Amino acid sequence: MQTYNIALIGFGGVNRALAELIQERFSEPTEALGFGLRIVAITDLQLGTWQNDDGIDPAVALAVERGGNFAAFPGGSADVDNERVIKESSADIVVEATFTNPTTGEPAASHVRWALEAGKHVSTTNKGPVALFGPEFRQLADDHGVRFEYEGSVLSGTPSLKLVTQSLRGLNITGFEGILNGTSNFVLGQMAAGLSMADAVREAQELGYAEADPTADLGGSDVALKVQILANDVLGGSLTPADVSVQGIQDLDAAAVSEAVAAGGAIKLIGAATRNADGSIDASVRPVALAGDHALASIQGATNAIAFHTDLLGTVTISGPGAGRIETAYALLADIIAIDDARRLAGGTS
Amino acid sequence: MQTYNIALIGFGGVNRALAELIQERFSEPTEALGFGLRIVAITDLQLGTWQNDDGIDPAVALAVERGGNFAAFPGGSADVDNERVIKESSADIVVEATFTNPTTGEPAASHVRWALEAGKHVSTTNKGPVALFGPEFRQLADDHGVRFEYEGSVLSGTPSLKLVTQSLRGLNITGFEGILNGTSNFVLGQMAAGLSMADAVREAQELGYAEADPTADLGGSDVALKVQILANDVLGGSLTPADVSVQGIQDLDAAAVSEAVAAGGAIKLIGAATRNADGSIDASVRPVALAGDHALASIQGATNAIAFHTDLLGTVTISGPGAGRIETAYALLADIIAIDDARRLAGGTS
Numbered sequence: 150m151q152t153y154n155i156a157l158i159g160f161g162g163v164n165r166a167l168a169e170l171i172q173e174r175f176s177e178p179t180e181a182l183g184f185g186l187r188i189v190a191i192t193d194l195q196l197g198t199w200q201n202d203d204g205i206d207p208a209v210a211l212a213v214e215r216g217g218n219f220a221a222f223p224g225g226s227a228d229v230d231n232e233r234v235i236k237e238s239s240a241d242i243v244v245e246a247t248f249t250n251p252t253t254g255e256p257a258a259s260h261v262r263w264a265l266e267a268g269k270h271v272s273t274t275n276k277g278p279v280a281l282f283g284p285e286f287r288q289l290a291d292d293h294g295v296r297f298e299y300e301g302s303v304l305s306g307t308p309s310l311k312l313v314t315q316s317l318r319g320l321n322i323t324g325f326e327g328i329l330n331g332t333s334n335f336v337l338g339q340m341a342a343g344l345s346m347a348d349a350v351r352e353a354q355e356l357g358y359a360e361a362d363p364t365a366d367l368g369g370s371d372v373a374l375k376v377q378i379l380a381n382d383v384l385g386g387s388l389t390p391a392d393v394s395v396q397g398i399q400d401l402d403a404a405a406v407s408e409a410v411a412a413g414g415a416i417k418l419i420g421a422a423t424r425n426a427d428g429s430i431d432a433s434v435r436p437v438a439l440a441g442d443h444a445l446a447s448i449q450g451a452t453n454a455i456a457f458h459t460d461l462l463g464t465v466t467i468s469g470p471g472a473g474r475i476e477t478a479y480a481l482l483a484d485i486i487a488i489d490d491a492r493r494l495a496g497g498t499s
Numbered sequence: 500m501q502t503y504n505i506a507l508i509g510f511g512g513v514n515r516a517l518a519e520l521i522q523e524r525f526s527e528p529t530e531a532l533g534f535g536l537r538i539v540a541i542t543d544l545q546l547g548t549w550q551n552d553d554g555i556d557p558a559v560a561l562a563v564e565r566g567g568n569f570a571a572f573p574g575g576s577a578d579v580d581n582e583r584v585i586k587e588s589s590a591d592i593v594v595e596a597t598f599t600n601p602t603t604g605e606p607a608a609s610h611v612r613w614a615l616e617a618g619k620h621v622s623t624t625n626k627g628p629v630a631l632f633g634p635e636f637r638q639l640a641d642d643h644g645v646r647f648e649y650e651g652s653v654l655s656g657t658p659s660l661k662l663v664t665q666s667l668r669g670l671n672i673t674g675f676e677g678i679l680n681g682t683s684n685f686v687l688g689q690m691a692a693g694l695s696m697a698d699a700v701r702e703a704q705e706l707g708y709a710e711a712d713p714t715a716d717l718g719g720s721d722v723a724l725k726v727q728i729l730a731n732d733v734l735g736g737s738l739t740p741a742d743v744s745v746q747g748i749q750d751l752d753a754a755a756v757s758e759a760v761a762a763g764g765a766i767k768l769i770g771a772a773t774r775n776a777d778g779s780i781d782a783s784v785r786p787v788a789l790a791g792d793h794a795l796a797s798i799q800g801a802t803n804a805i806a807f808h809t810d811l812l813g814t815v816t817i818s819g820p821g822a823g824r825i826e827t828a829y830a831l832l833a834d835i836i837a838i839d840d841a842r843r844l845a846g847g848t849s
Contacts, residue, residue: 170811175669181668181669182668182669306811306812307812307815308662308666308667308815311665311666312658312662312666315661315665315666316658316661316662316665316666316833317658318531318532318833318836319525319531319532319829319832319833319836320829441797442797442799442800444802444818446797447791447792447796447797449792450792452794461520461656461825461826461828461829462656462657462819462820462826462829463819463820463826464819465657465658465817465818465819466816466817466818466819467815467816467817468794468815468816469812469813469814469815469816470812470813475811476811476812476813478811479669479670479811479812482669483666483668483669486668486669490844493844494840494843494844496846
């Protein structure tokens with residue numbers, strides 16, 4: 150059975166969780182997956198670079214302490230040499246999970262481009278490269294006979310893009326509505342329970358749901374990128390980030406929240422898109438007062454959900470975690486499974 | 500691209516809906532699916548048998564009026580000759596959607612057995628053959644290099660079995676809870692709104708949600724078969740129907756329903772199974788008072804849902820229709836897509 154060589158670009162929470170999974174269960178080929186995973190390179194801003202085409206023991210890499218670096222290992226260095234590792238290592242798959250600027254998509258976008266141009270499959274959790282350069286990267290992947298996968302950019306490991314491409318094939322998806330940001334959903338839930346927005350945000354920060362600067366979560370820009378990615382993938386659109394109209398919850402009136410609760414429903418920050426009869430797509434992010442029996446009204450706390458509207462099945466809704474290091478690492482694994490599917494379908498059994 | 504020959508066993512609502520779909524969009528290979536579908540045989544208790552290995556025009560078959568039969572067509576007969584058609588037609592795939600006795604699994608079980616023994620793939624919507632003879636039929640299919648698929652036996656076309664095998668691969672599913680019967684869920688919803696059970700059942704019958712004899716829906720036996728099928732597929736069990744403990748809602752006290760509503764929650768008929776540390780599986784059907792924030796508490800009306808408990812993602816919940824002729828026909832299409840996947844993965848591209 151196949152063992153894939155992988156390069157981990159960025160060794161923060163998500164790629165560390167993937168390394169743990171590989172160590173615990175996926176280094177050898179399993180019957181469940183049909184393949185094994187071997188780490189041949191790791192780069193990280195703090196830790197430097199470690200490349201070893203014979204394989205890196207995940208346990209050793211994970212044990213490097215804060216403040217340390219990879220320099221002591223054969224093939225290791227304190228320098229961060231992403232470009233060389235991505236272009237020259239023996240990796241079949243580049244797993245990109247750096248911190249990335251959502252406006253420029255960098256440095257993730259360059260990592261993705263280098264990998265695809267070098268004929269390596271890419272799995273990324275970063276929204277920026279997908280939202281900003283999706284068409285270019287899909288074309289690059291096609292041109293080089295490899296896959297560009299990004300399940301983790303939407304609902305972490307909860308299947309959203311892959312639900313559609315794997316388990317809803319043959320359906321015509323006409324639109325979707327989603328709760329695509331756990332922080333804002335948690336804040337709205339606490340406001341529904343009577344807290345002020347300021348107190349709800351503070352609680353979210355204390356619980357680790359919200360960043361010190363919650364602007365991207367509350368203002369809707371995080372959701373907007375996910376709406377754009379979903380609309381392009383699921384509805385066949387070619388939207389740019391600017392095509393999504395965005396209204397966040399930062400100015401939401403507590404009275405409006407109470408009013409929705411009193412009516413038996415809830416205000417939710419809904420990211421949605423619909424394909425019109427002429428093929429155009431309307432995409433938006435805005436707070437919506439949902440009736441109590443709406444499929445998304447009862448999605449609580451940090452849980453995320455998407456209701457897909459389809460021609461043959463009506464509405465199919467999936468909900469699950471939308472964040473978390475292990476949950477997002479599972480998205481990377483799901484991407485690798487899809488890469489393996491594609492390889493096997495192309496006849497490359499081994 | 501591939502065109503599959505299919506035999507439709509039973510030409511009631513579901514297989515008629517599939518014939519309509521084939522006529523409207525799937526007779527020629529499409530880019531979305533990569534294959535086309537050609538009906539080469541139809542059998543039906545009322546209409547008799549029509550076999551034509553050159554292909555049957557779905558529109559012509561669908562136009563046969565009530566009280567008529569297939570005798571006038573070349574290869575047609577007023578006799579119902581399931582065994583010959585299943586064994587001798589040129590069908591690659593036998594689509595089994597007859598009315599079937601849930602206690603014996605017949606006549607569907609014989610149809611499935613004949614087809615698999617003849618080296619034909621099977622897609623069925625019937626729970627009986629899966630629940631009663633699942634291990635035998637899976638083995639038979641393996642022995643003959645074909646697939647035995649039955650997505651429609653659980654949530655009609657809403658992906659449940661295939662969600663797990665396609666989009667949750669690599670996860671360890673530790674258990675599930677589901678609302679697996681739309682009739683009983685509708686009745687419970689109406690009781691929550693203040694109706695008596697008798698009035699709620701009458702309304703369900705008027706809306707076509709409930710049979711004249713609602714025993715299987717309210718008593719839990721329909722849910723029990725689905726729990727058994729899911730437990731065996733998703734948790735790797737080998738349960739028989741008798742291994743599922745069953746308590747229906749037929750004797751449920753209206754006061755208990757009101758009490759759950761007053762507490763902000765709901766009573767739901769929950770089909771559930773859990774794998775224990777020793778590998779044994781507890782499986783049950785019973786009314787459960789759910790808190791308002793439970794993932795299944797807000798599933799309304801005839802909608803079905805399953806919450807899968809997993810090791811890496813926590814709980815992932817899917818909801819959608821659990822019945823309907825077009826919805827169930829989509830389950831057959833999803834089965835055929837899985838059959839095609841397996842063929843292509845085995846290297847049989849064409």
